[in-house]
Each structure stands twice: as C-alpha cells, then as structure tokens.
Amino acid sequence: MNSNEMHTNKNSQAEKQMDKMLREIEHAGRDSRRQQHLSNLIDQLASKEASAALKQRKKRWIATISAAACITLFVTTIVKLTETIPSAPNTGTIVAKNENDTIIRNERINITDELEKRDSVIVVPQHIIRKNEPPLIAENGNSLIETEIEESEITEIEDTIIEDIHPDALWAEDIKEDNSSLPDSIVAPIVSFGNSDNIAVKQEKEQERKRRGLLRLRRTEPSIMDGTMLALRIL
Amino acid sequence: MNDTEIFKQQILPLQPAMQRMAESLLGNEDDAADVVQDCFVSLWNEREKLSKVVNIEAWCITLVKRKSINLMRRRHPTEEIDEQSLPAEQPLYEEDTLQKALEMIKKLPERQAQIIRLKHFEAIDTQGIAKKMQINEGNVYTLLSRAYQSLKKMILDNE
Numbered sequence: 454m455n456s457n458e459m460h461t462n463k464n465s466q467a468e469k470q471m472d473k474m475l476r477e478i479e480h481a482g483r484d485s486r487r488q489q490h491l492s493n494l495i496d497q498l499a500s501k502e503a504s505a506a507l508k509q510r511k512k513r514w515i516a517t518i519s520a521a522a523c524i525t526l527f528v529t530t531i532v533k534l535t536e537t538i539p540s541a542p543n544t545g546t547i548v549a550k551n552e553n554d555t556i557i558r559n560e561r562i563n564i565t566d567e568l569e570k571r572d573s574v575i576v577v578p579q580h581i582i583r584k585n586e587p588p589l590i591a592e593n594g595n596s597l598i599e600t601e602i603e604e605s606e607i608t609e610i611e612d613t614i615i616e617d618i619h620p621d622a623l624w625a626e627d628i629k630e631d632n633s634s635l636p637d638s639i640v641a642p643i644v645s646f647g648n649s650d651n652i653a654v655k656q657e658k659e660q661e662r663k664r665r666g667l668l669r670l671r672r673t674e675p676s677i678m679d680g681t682m683l684a685l686r687i688l
Numbered sequence: 689m690n691d692t693e694i695f696k697q698q699i700l701p702l703q704p705a706m707q708r709m710a711e712s713l714l715g716n717e718d719d720a721a722d723v724v725q726d727c728f729v730s731l732w733n734e735r736e737k738l739s740k741v742v743n744i745e746a747w748c749i750t751l752v753k754r755k756s757i758n759l760m761r762r763r764h765p766t767e768e769i770d771e772q773s774l775p776a777e778q779p780l781y782e783e784d785t786l787q788k789a790l791e792m793i794k795k796l797p798e799r800q801a802q803i804i805r806l807k808h809f810e811a812i813d814t815q816g817i818a819k820k821m822q823i824n825e826g827n828v829y830t831l832l833s834r835a836y837q838s839l840k841k842m843i844l845d846n847e
Binding site for chain 2: 463464467468470471473474475477478479480481482483484485486487488490491492494495496498499
C-alpha cells in the first residue's frame with residue numbers, strides 16, 4: 454500500500470470514527486429529550502393523582518357532613534316524634550245528647566281532663582257495640598254522652614289502668630239486656646251509680662271487664678264519688 | 689424531596705438503558721419509546737413497591753423486556769418468541785466514543801461546537817439552526833462542514 458492509499462485509509466477511518474461519534478451524540482440528544490418528556494409525564498401523573506386525592510377528600514368530607522346532617526335530622530325527628538307522643542290518654546270527641554236526643558255538647562275532649570272530673574272512663578271496644586248502635590248514653594241527668602276515640606290513641610290508654618272502677622258500673626251490654634224497654638237504637642246508659650265497698654263485687658266486675666277486653670284508664674288520685682262515667686267507643 | 693422528585697431521581701436516569709433494550713428487541717426507535725413510556729407509567733403507579741426492590745435498574749430492564757415481548761406477541765401472535773435467545777442488557781452508549789466526542793466538541797471553536805450541538809444533539813433542522821445562530825442557511829452548511837473537518841483532524845491527530 455502506498456502512502457496515498459494509507460492516507461486515504463486513515464481519512465476513511467477517521468470519517469467513520471467521526472460518524473460514530475456524531476451518532477452517539479444524536480442518541481444522547483434523543484435520550485435527553487425523551488427524559489424531558491418522561492419528566493413532564495411524571496409531573497402530569499403526580500398532578501392528576503393529587504387532584505383525584507383532593508376530589509376524594511372533598512367527597513369524603515361531603516359524605517361525612519351529609520351523614521352527620523342525616524343523623525342530626527334523624528335524631529331531631531325521633532325527638533320530635535317522641536315529644537308528640539302523648540304520655541297520657543289524649544283526646545276524643547264528645548257528643549252529648551239529652552234524653553230528647555238533642556245534641557247538647559259536641560267537642561273534642563282530653564281524656565286526662567275527663568279523668569280529673571270523673572271516677573273513671575271506660576273505653577269500649579268496637580265489637581262490643583252492636584251494629585247500628587247509637588251512642589252510649591249516660592243516664593245521669595243531662596249528661597248523655599257519646600265519645601269516640603281514635604284507635605291509635607288506645608295504645609296510650611292501654612298503658613293506664615283504672616284501679617277504681619266503680620263496682621256498680623254497668624257494661625253496655627248488660628245495660629242493654631237489663632233495659633229491654635230501651636229502643637234498639639240505643640245502647641243503654643252506662644252509669645249512675647253509688648258507692649260500694651264490696652270487694653267481692655269489685656273483683657267480679659274487674660274480672661268481667663277483663664273478659665270483655667275492655668280498657669281502663671287511671672286517674673292520678675282515685676276517689677269514689679257519684680257522678681257520670683264517660684264511655685268511650687273505640688273506632 | 690417529594691415523591692415525584694425521588695422517583696425522577698431514581699428512575700429517569702435509567703431511561704437510556706431501557707430505550708436501548710426496547711430498541712434491540714423491537715428494532716424500532718418509536719415503538720421502543722412507546723414501550724419505555726408505558727414502563728414509566730407502570731413504575732409510577734407501583735412506586736411504593738420500588739422501595740423494596742434491591743436492584744432497581746435490573747427491575748426496570750426486566751420490565752421493559754416483558755413489555756417489549758408482549759408487544760411483539762400482540763403484533764405477531766402466531767410467531768413463537770424464544771425468550772432465552774433475546775438479548776440481555778444492552779450497552780448504554782459506547783461510553784468511550786461518546787466521551788471522546790464530547791471532549792473533542794469542547795475543543796472546537798465556539799461556533800463550530802454550537803452548530804454540532806444544535807444539529808446532532810438537539811436535532812434541529814437547517815432552517816432552525818440558521819434562525820438560532822442568525823446566519824443564513826448557506827452559512828449553516830459551510831460552518832458544519834468546517835466543524836466536521838476540525839473533528840476529523842482531531843481524530844487523525846490523536847492516532
């Protein structure tokens with residue numbers, strides 16, 4: 454090989470070497486740009502995650518607050534419902550008629566109030582009253598009373614018991630049977646009664662009451678006296 | 689340092705090696721870049737596991753290999769791929785070559801060094817180089833030619 458050929462060879466090798474170097478620089482350049490791109494990608498992923506985490510935290514806050522609000526509302530509602538449930542026998546409607554069948558009283562009454570005035574109040578289940586029966590009538594003078602009480606109220610009434618029901622009190626059916634002269638349309642008056650200390654009679658009446666499934670109401674300070682008895686018919 | 693910074697510090701420098709591995713398997717720079725990007729997303733999503741990994745580089749190379757093979761299988765489902773015969777780790781760069789190149793470029797006159805960087809490292813086209821260097825396109829070719837001659841001379845002188 455002569456010197457020219459050697460020179461050409463060297464040149465050629467130097468060129469190849471240079472190309473190699475430039476390719477490596479190009480590689481390095483591409484890697485650098487890709488790394489920048491990947492760095493930006495990581496930033497985006499991190500930002501997305503942070504955003505999602507924030508949204509999730511917000512959702513949890515809203516859920517917590519909503520749950521707290523629901524619980525508060527629920528508790529408040531329960532408290533209100535509890536407050537509205539009467540702890541004592543409540544109301545019914547009284548329609549009072551005299552012996553001439555004239556309505557002399559037609560009003561809502563409070564049973565507790567009535568218990569203050571009367572010896573006892575008897576609630577008569579619907580099935581005891583015959584079909585097409587008129588109001589139960591108290592015998593005592595002008596106080597002919599029909600009272601109706603809503604069945605939902607009976608639960609409260611059931612909770613209270615009259616201890617002192619007058620032993621001479623007559624049940625509607627009995628009175629009817631005993632007073633056959635009364636028109637069919639009338640169920641006999643409940644009451645006009647006197648005192649009785651007869652315990653046996655008391656117990657007998659009590660058993661009869663239980664048998665008939667009648668409810669009883671308690672007065673806070675029981676006393677026995679003459680007076681009318683309020684008969685309540687369960688609707 | 690937050691999560692992101694730590695992740696970048698650990699994983700970004702591995703990108704060139706991952707790129708080489710993917711290129712050697714797929715024979716295609718763009719496909720390789722896609723696979724590497726996919727790997728980075730997976731690595732990010734599972735970054736908590738990385739603290740338990742002893743050799744993160746090996747982990748990442750294995751990951752890119754798996755994903756490259758999966759891509760090959762998707763594209764050629766009937767072709768059997770013998771994983772044993774696939775290349776192991778690929779050399780990053782020809783270190784010596786790149787190092788020499790960088791040293792030589794440093795020794796070039798400023799304008800020649802700049803044009804080599806713009807052309808070969810940043811891959812800017814002739815028009816872009818002309819704008820950046822505020823010369824016309826004819827001068828870009830002239831300057832490049834001079835830079836190449838200088839480099840060749842340095843190579844010859846070193847021998």
